[in-house]
Amino acid sequence: MTTLKVSDLPVLPIEVKTIDRAAESNGSVRPFSALPNSDELTILSYDQEFTQILGTNPTQSLLLSTTASTKNPFFHEACVFLPSQNELYITSNLLASTSSSAFPTILISRIKFTRAESSNDIKSLEWAKLRPPPGIDMPNGGVNYKDGILFCAQGSPAPGTGGLYYMPLNAPPKPIVTNWHARDFNSVNDVVVSKKDGGIWFTDPCYGYQQGFRRRPELPNQVYRYDIENGECRVVADGFERCNGICFAPGEGKVYISDTGVVWGDGGRDLQRPATIYSFDVSPSNALTNRTLFAYAAQGIPDGIKCDTHGNVYSGTGAGVEVWNPSGSLIGTIVVPGGLGCANFCFGNEGEMFICGEQRLWRVQLGEGTSVRGDLLGV
Template identity: 40%
Template sequence: MTSILKDGIKVQPVPVKVVDLLHKVQTPTESGRSGSSSLETIAIKEFHSSLRSVIGDTSTFSLLLSADTSRNPFFHKGCAYVVDTDELYVTSDLLQSTISSRLPVILISKLSFRRTTESSSSGSLTAPITSIEWMKLRPPANMPMPSGAIPYKRGVLYCSQGAHEAYSGGLFHMPLGSRPIPVATNYFGRAFNSVQSVIEGKDGALWFTDSCAGFEQEIRPLPQLPSHVYWFHPTTGELRVVADDLKRPAGIALSPREDTLYITDTEAARPGNKHASRSAATIYAYDITRRPGSSPFLINRRVFAFAFSGVPAAVICDPTGNVYAACADGVEIFNSGGTALGLIQIPGTCSSLCFGRKGELLVCAGQSLWRLQLEGTIFH
């Protein structure tokens, strides 16, 4: 497919409002009935003074790309930043095919960034993005319906949800410029349901979530397995179920010390759910433990946080252990103890996010892609 060049990207300061949660009454407009927002720009709500260590005093934002004219949700999942090439890889939501008899499609966006010189008169940690080359790509035939993704071995590791064929989908490594290589495609002969998100540990092991989302969207056959969280080591080939107590596992993140695993349950967003107000829209935390001579286990499951609005579709950690969740109202930020620090309000419903260069937060919100430059001391 042809590429699109967008230049002249503007950088604007982010307004910050300190909110007293003890005395604040939320209005219907602020809470949002369906995750929609009337915002036309980004703003930050500070709930706790320690948020300043994240945002600093001069944080800025840019609207990198917008698909408002087509109204297609090109910026949905993936959000894998490759530092060596200064590129971001994003997957779309389901896009309807022009032929009614065919399944919807998911496209991959390859976004090549161009920046100002590294030195910045404003003292910013990272040079801002001034232009983008945007190329939309069809996934290879053996990697249908890609969802989550991370940078991996000079390329990208994709979660392929699969298609109507029972044994399609799994984890696939796509080296830059090469076709995808299967990494894990089944659990002892039983097909994965609809792999959603993956994270790599420092030891090279992969933790990933698998839910029935693909079956719910009618792109996958009847599930063969429960909704599981898996641990897989590509070197040894060992594959284990490490959690089976979530109804719709989605996002996944490791703490900086890799002693805590965060997993989101998005059961409240399940299509046709008549009891969404009583369903999980929750980030759970698990302790990671190892017995002598064994692979890791997850213990001590606990509620870490419940989303302010919508569901926590994706989750990441910063270098000090703060947790960022992509939700209907924007990016919700918590410290490692689960205290709500603040909210980065973003137009639309946020569905994925990742860190780029130092202090740079990249956020997907359906028809738009945003960049925030966080200037807090934790990134210095």
């Protein structure tokens, strides 16, 4: 497909607003909304812990935007950075088909960066929109895996589709796990890989069926672990309205899983349902125990979630990216303008974040030392 080249990307400071929670009414914080027509991010800092993460001069670059052209939501999920290639892979939200009788589609964006010689800033980029390769039907989440990416394929209306597929560099995709005891998964959503033993953990809500492109579910909304050594695919957690994002804490003694039950795939919302991140302890036998409510999203739902090297938990929400310390206290928010929030994001090089805003993609540079657990890159 056609490649778009963009150069001379501006690097701008991010306004940081320090919020005194004690001064707000009853100790709560009033919602903050960026101007809908703005392209600039804003940071809300509720605690000195977050100020340390930000560093002395956080900056932003708007890398890509479709707001003045197609308005298509190309920057939605996955958001996987390949450091060896200096490339970013992002899956779109549902794109309307050109035919009224066809199902919606999802495209993969491959964005290759050229860095400035004197800094980590991005000087230019090349953006290519790709059709998913065979097998990776309606891709959603993804994670670094070996020399490529492990994609979540939500599947199509046809039986026998969906699951996890490994997309290596310069080679066709390889199916990893595509069913549970001959039953199709619902619509695999997000995935993380253990550095300790290579186990693959993933969530499987029923959003594909609710969005009209997947068969009626054959399984509950559950979380699974696939053992690459013996081929066992095991249910490790249930009881979710809509299990969604998943990530490990540093050391992998704890796993975080979000429940986005507030949002139904058909567009409906029920504010009495979960918009919640739960924490679980991971036992030596890879069982999940001690389910604990970790955090509730201040705005919207907690979609993609990740931990930094210090154990802080980040999640894409209706506000942008909300950040909690390891104790579950909200310490800051990177506010995304436009009212669409952020479904997912990822860490790049040291202190770097890429933030998906549906129609816009940003690069943020925070303080040095703020990064995803580096041992997960290149699993």
